[in-house]
Amino acid sequence: MLATFHRWRHHVACLLLVYASPALSALSAEDLAERIGVGDPALGESKARAAGCVGCHGGDAANTSIPRLDGQLAGYTLVQIERFKAGQRSHPQIARDASTPSLTDAEDIAAWYASAAPMYGNGAAANADIASLFEKGDRSRDVIACVSCHGVNGSGAISGSDSTPAIGGQSADYLRARLRTWRAGPQNGAPISVMNLITRTLGDAEIDALSTWLSQLQPLP
Numbered sequence: 504m505l506a507t508f509h510r511w512r513h514h515v516a517c518l519l520l521v522y523a524s525p526a527l528s529a530l531s532a533e534d535l536a537e538r539i540g541v542g543d544p545a546l547g548e549s550k551a552r553a554a555g556c557v558g559c560h561g562g563d564a565a566n567t568s569i570p571r572l573d574g575q576l577a578g579y580t581l582v583q584i585e586r587f588k589a590g591q592r593s594h595p596q597i598a599r600d601a602s603t604p605s606l607t608d609a610e611d612i613a614a615w616y617a618s619a620a621p622m623y624g625n626g627a628a629a630n631a632d633i634a635s636l637f638e639k640g641d642r643s644r645d646v647i648a649c650v651s652c653h654g655v656n657g658s659g660a661i662s663g664s665d666s667t668p669a670i671g672g673q674s675a676d677y678l679r680a681r682l683r684t685w686r687a688g689p690q691n692g693a694p695i696s697v698m699n700l701i702t703r704t705l706g707d708a709e710i711d712a713l714s715t716w717l718s719q720l721q722p723l724p
């Protein structure tokens with residue numbers, strides 16, 4: 504069993520030589536394999552194109568209200584697809600599309616996005632208060648430091664079977680909408696998220712500033 508697992512890891516590590524983008528090559532092959540998960544990126548690309556995902560999640564940040572999936576952790580993407588399918592997350596633009604893929608297709612699609620050159624901001628992030636909130640949190644309001652879960656520059660992190668999403672370089676309007684939705688409380692029977700608690704005391708202006716700042720980060724050097 505373990506040997507099979509290691510062979511599989513080796514297989515993925517080899518695949519990565521083909522798929523790894525220059526920016527992602529800053530990650531070790533093992534870290535990248537973990538971000539990609541069990542899916543097949545090559546199959547995922549054709550499935551994502553056939554299913555029409557790419558038209559909206561195409562990697563350019565032109566429409567800032569559509570989340571970028573490029574470089575996103577596959578484990579996180581999969582959980583979100585399952586939530587769309589279960590009706591725990593909904594959005595007029597995506598409900599129909601994200602409810603289509605089977606689990607295997609979703610794993611492959613998520614793997615392809617995870618192997619793509621990561622979402623990347625313009626590097627302009629400069630706001631000392633927001634940087635402090637991200638790095639240190641605010642104990643007086645029970646805001647836990649974002650970096651402790653989302654990783655350095657918001658590049659995302661994996662702990663056991665849980666994937667905390669990449670948020671550095673994510674689309675600004677999307678981040679803003681998502682943080683406000685969480686502040687409003689759990690939606691449609693989705694499990695209570697730590698993000699419901701973290702956003703509880705954030706003000707509108709603070710969410711705006713956080714979203715802009717996060718969207719400008721450059722996760723991986």
Ligand code: HEC
Nearest residue numbers: 554555556559568569570580583584594596597600601612
């Ligand atoms: C018509 C545009 C459109 C298409 C096509 C589309 N999406 Fe989306 N997608 C969106 C929008 C808009 C959101 C944000 C929804 C929200 O705010 O909750 C989203 C959100 C997502 C998310 C959550 C991302 C996150 O960071 O939490 C995932 C995962 C996703 N889409 C996967 C897919 C997949 C897989 C397909 C193809 C089967 C697809 N989408 C097709 C517009 C689209």
Ligand code: HEC
Nearest residue numbers: 570647648649651652667668670678681696697698701713
């Ligand atoms: C204790 C861990 C933890 C901390 C601290 C944390 N987050 Fe999160 N965050 C998560 C998890 C887990 C998710 C995925 C939640 C889900 O989908 O239910 C998430 C999701 C998000 C998302 C959604 C990304 C997407 O693609 O939809 C944003 C934005 C976000 N967090 C911003 C922040 C900010 C800003 C801070 C700091 C003020 C922060 N987080 C602190 C764990 C954390």
